[in-house]
Amino acid sequence: MTILRRTLLATAAAATALGLAGGAMAQDKTKVGFVYVGPVGDGGWTHEHDMGRKAVEAEFGDKVETVYVENVAEGPDAERVMTQMALNGADLIFTTSFGFMDPTINVAKKFPDVKFEHATGYKRADNVSTYSARFYEGRAVQGVIAGHMTESNIVGYIGSFPIPEVIRGINSAYIHAKKVNPDVQFKIVWAYTWFDPAKEADAAKVLIEQGADVILQHTDSTAPHAAAAEKGGVITFGQASDMAEYAPSPRVSSIIDNWAPYYIARTKAVMDGTWASMDTWDGIGPGMVGIGEITDTVPAEVKEEAMALKESIASGEYHPFTGPLKKQDGSDWLAEGETADDGTLAGMNFYVEGIEGDIPQ
Amino acid sequence: MDLSQINPVLLIASLMVAATPILLAAIGELVVERAGVLNLGVEGMMITGAICGFAVAVESGSPLFGFVAAAVGGAVLSLLFVLLTQVALANQVASGLALTLFGLGLSSLLGQGYVGLKPPPTPRLDIPVLSDLPVVGPILFSHDPVLYFGIVVVAATWALLKFTRAGLILRAVGENHDAAHALGYKVVRIRVLAILFGGACAGLGGAYISLIRVPQWTEGMTAGVGWIALALVVFASWKPWRVLLGAYLFGGLTVLQLNLQAAGVAIPVEYLAMSPYVITIVVLVILSADKSRAPAALGRVFHATR
Structure with missing residues (x-):
């Protein structure tokens, strides 16, 4: 499901208006957000992250809901997109470009209950993990x-x-x-x-x-x-x-990036409540x-x-x-x-x- | 550092290719703005032209049909802008931005089945003797036809605006639409034609990227060229030959800086990377130190009863 930034803003406003009722209903499903730097049809980097997202949906079916925003510029725009995702009830947000590092850390501070996963960066926090491939x-x-x-x-x-x-x-x-x-x-x-x-x-x-x-x-x-x-x-x-x-x-x-096993494992960890901040850096051996x-x-x-x-x-x-x-x-x-x-x-x-x-x- | 690795003939030949999409989009927008309309949807029309041209070229196997379809696609999308700004009298800035967003979305939808395909090659001009000349041959006589078409459009636009009655009327509409209306000219009709021309040119520019310069279809592949074309029109003080100069300067510096990087020139890469933007703006701003100014009615809404 594609969500344009515009729609995201509108639905965020609606979600805030609904308040607690909406929040309680959202608990049934684990909501996983993805922030992409390019279009999902780039045939390269973003395409593979989106394959990972689809694998998460295939694995957990009705128990998860995934959303993504593509073509997000590295910088303040990224912070806005992440904030809206978090306001929208996302439980776990993957930010998939090096340039999203500082925005991820900033937004994570404002939403201590939301888990963040930043790809290819090196800054972590209690609710921010990093992951990359060798x-x-x-x-x-x-x-x-x-x-x-x-x-x-x-x-x-x-x-x-x-x-x-x-x-x-x-x-x-x-x-x-x-x-x-x-x-x-x-x-x-x-x-x-x-x-x-x-x-x-x-x-x-x-x-x-x-x-x-x-x-x-x-x-x-x-x-x-x-x-x-x-x-x-x-x-x-x-x-x-x-x-x-x-x-x-x-x-x-x-070189093929295979994010699916990692995305599935991390989503599972959020569902089980076992998610903890960590740094993952896997290579050819583990299949990443x-x-x-x-x-x-x-x-x-x-x-x-x-x-x-x-x-x-x-x-x-x-x-x-x-x-x-x-x-x-x-x-x-x-x-x-x-x-x-x-x-x-x-x-x-x-x-x-x-x-x-x-x-x- | 070894500058001898840079072949100046290949450099000039490839800068002309790099400049053509910007040139086509900018000359179209120039006509639109001279008619007093500000269409910020260039990027959206370009990307729509890119996919329309690509899809039709792949399906029909003919690049020519592809380019025709690209022009039609760009023009059809600009009809939406016509509807909003000339019929519904909506704000031109907002409508133009909406057109860009719509065009980007529409193109990725249309392009779903075309990722990873190869378009039919566009034949290059091959004139016996002339194309084989050293230096002059590769620079002047061995490009694709669309590149020459771009230059012809610039010359034609210049001649039309400067020497013909139609050009005079177009400029009158852009300078003072009320006066033009009082004289009995169909302001809206003239503007609609200008917008359609702008859309067709932007579409061609987009297809030039997807059919010749890259050549492939990828979502969002115009990556901001439309915005550069828009800026170029302003910095070129709405004059056709300056648009050509600006586009070649920008395209040239883009290619040159990559060449310098590859040759290992000891200029920091950051400066090289920003040079196309900075130098193009500086040169055109210096040129526009004369009394040229924007068309007076640019961006203003026209309503006949007022």
């Missing part, structure tokens, strides 16, 4: 494929915002591409948007014009695939969603990060190597950030055999040695 594990697999597949040795990377989540992905992909191809070079373009198909397509075209024959993206739409398909001779990777409509080429594999089918455009031995890496990450045998690794400025980061701790990863604000360019501050 996308960098999937980036390692992409890096191996990218390193093998590039003939120009130039890999283009479309970044959204220079936040730790995106920087981790760049570092992880670079480390593993470099391992299999010492000559590889990364060209990074910051789009400063999560979702703007025209701009994402422009960024992909620019990277291709400057010699890139592999495009990695950390933005939400499928536009870079369309641009790559038009130019030809370029491979791409699905981001957040499988983006299989562009397989077998240009899309050769993908999936690797989309590697198509036959990729040679069999490369595919095998990538799958082997995926397995060793899933089993916990291998960590994508394993020393020896140096930072971009040449200073030591991890010694031989040492692995990065979650604290450093969560706040990562540096490139590893070999990546050119500066991170915008």
Whole structure:
């Protein structure tokens, strides 16, 4: 069910007018709200969160009611949307973009009885949990494929915002591409948007014009695939969603976010009254990060190597950030055999040695 | 940093592509505003044109039909604005905003079955000899027809407004609708035609994004281009050639800043990212230092009995 912000405002007013009576009736069902940064039809990030929402509905049927608001701008607008959801009787609210972090914390203070779940952030409170997926594990697999597949040795990377989540992905992909191809070079373009198909397509075209024959993206739409398909001779990777409509080429594999089990578990916890504030950060092993089918455009031995890496990450045998690794400025980061701790990863604000360019501050 | 990685010919060719959606939407809005109507629904008409064009192009297999459908779709949506502002005499600002919201919703509804499809490719101009010329060929002679159409529309609008009687009447309606009415001109009819033209142009601009620039359908894919087109009309002081300049400047800087980023230029990315907005505004504000001003009747409601 789509709820426009406008309707939400009107119904919020009505709910307030009904007062306690309405509140008591709302108790029968657990109401779960979702705040999305893009449209549910983006084919990427928001699409997968909405799949999670649908899974919650399928799991609990009549016992839950879910609502969502799409295309919510990061900033004050987000705070308004969350406030209206809480006033509307939501018991649990998932806010699914990094930029919703401060608004979530602010609104959570005003509604101590409502549980909040913020994706990809690091600020928590008694009624605010955070959750994220270890996308960098999937980036390692992409890096191996990218390193093998590039003939120009130039890999283009479309970044959204220079936040730790995106920087981790760049570092992880670079480390593993470099391992299999010492000559590889990364060209990074910051789009400063999560979702703007025209701009994402422009960024992909620019990277291709400057010699890139592999495009990695950390933005939400499928536009870079369309641009790559038009130019030809370029491979791409699905981001957040499988983006299989562009397989077998240009899309050769993908990182798939699987939020459904988490959303179901957290909704259940609210129903049982066992919900507690916590931080969840799961990867390939627990199934929060999936690797989309590697198509036959990729040679069999490369595919095998990538799958082997995926397995060793899933089993916990291998960590994508394993020393020896140096930072971009040449200073030591991890010694031989040492692995990065979650604290450093969560706040990562540096490139590893070999990546050119500066991170915008 | 290695500027030699940027190919200036490809850069200019791609800036023309990036500028065309803004150009088409802005030139349509310019005509609407010169007729004294402020239609803030450009974004809504663009996105509606984007999906109408995409759907028809996919179903028929012809990009040409797609663009025609996009123009029709944009114009039909603008009929709603006509109904509200010219018949019911509603507030133009509120009606325009409503049109944008409605267009965004309508387009995502229409687009349900079209996510992930590939549209038929729009053929590019391929003139023997001319298209193969170095430098000039890729810049001037190897684009899609719609890009040239955009430039032709700008030239035609300029000529119409400046040299023809129809243009004079249109401007008269925009400057003082009561006087135009007293002279016997059909104010409402002229405005309706202007609004329909604006809707058709916005629709074409939207379809240019979904059929050529990206090319695919994604909900909300115009992502604010309509608002930039609106701003451009004001900063271009309602003059057609300045709209062209502004659109090319904006499109050019958008592409250039991505190129500079990819080439690793040592300018902070934040400045690069904001440069299209800042530089376009500064240049057009400097240009508009002459005595150009808004059409006097812009946004005012016309009622014949008053």
